[in-house]
Amino acid sequence: MESKALDFFAIMKKIVLQTSIEVFPDLAALAPADRELMDRARRALQHSHSPYSGFRVGAALRLVNGAVLGGSNQENAAYPMCLCAERVVLAAAAVQYPGVAAESMAITAHYPGKELREPISPCGACRQVICEVEQQHGQTMRILLRGDVGEVFVLAQGRDLLPLGFGGGVLER
Numbered sequence: 600m601e602s603k604a605l606d607f608f609a610i611m612k613k614i615v616l617q618t619s620i621e622v623f624p625d626l627a628a629l630a631p632a633d634r635e636l637m638d639r640a641r642r643a644l645q646h647s648h649s650p651y652s653g654f655r656v657g658a659a660l661r662l663v664n665g666a667v668l669g670g671s672n673q674e675n676a677a678y679p680m681c682l683c684a685e686r687v688v689l690a691a692a693a694v695q696y697p698g699v700a701a702e703s704m705a706i707t708a709h710y711p712g713k714e715l716r717e718p719i720s721p722c723g724a725c726r727q728v729i730c731e732v733e734q735q736h737g738q739t740m741r742i743l744l745r746g747d748v749g750e751v752f753v754l755a756q757g758r759d760l761l762p763l764g765f766g767g768g769v770l771e772r
C-alpha cells in the first residue's frame with residue numbers, strides 16, 4: 600500500500616512559468632519612440648471619463664504601419680459597462696486600421712490626490728484581449744507600463760502578462 604503514494608510522486612511534474620520585465624529607471628531612459636508612445640498615453644488621460652472611480656487611465660498603441668492612437672477609460676453609472684483604456688484603444692485601432700497589427704502599447708494612469716510611483720498594469724480582461732489581438736495578427740505587442748513617475752516596465756509581449764492564458768487555439772478543430 601505504501602507504494603501508492605510513491606507512484607503519485609513519481610508522476611508529478613512541476614512547470615515553472617516565468618515572466619521577464621525590463622525595468623527602466625525613468626522616462627528619459629527609454630528609446631525615443633517608446634518615450635513618445637508613453638507621452639501619447641499620458642495625453643490620453645485628459646479624455647478619461649472617470650467620475651466614479653476618479654482613476655484615470657491612458658493607453659497608446661503604435662501599429663506596425665507607424666500609426667499611433669490614444670485611448671482612455673470610459674466609465675458609466677452602470678459600473679459593469681465601464682471600458683478600460685486598453686480595450687478602448689485596441690477597438691479604435693481595429694475599426695480605423697482593420698487588419699493592421701500593433702507593435703507596442705503604453706499604459707499609464709493618474710489618480711488625483713495620490714502620486715502613482717509604481718507602474719500600473721492591465722486588468723485581467725484587458726490581458727485576455729491583448730493576447731487575442733496578438734494571436735489574431737500573429738504579432739507580439741510590447742507592453743510599456745508606468746505610473747505618474749518613476750520606473751517604466753517593458754514586457755516583450757502581451758502574453759507575458761497572462762501565463763497559461765486561454766486562447767482561441769483550443770477552439771480549433
Ligand SMILES: [Zn+2]
Nearest residue numbers: 683721722725
Ligand atoms: Zn482592463
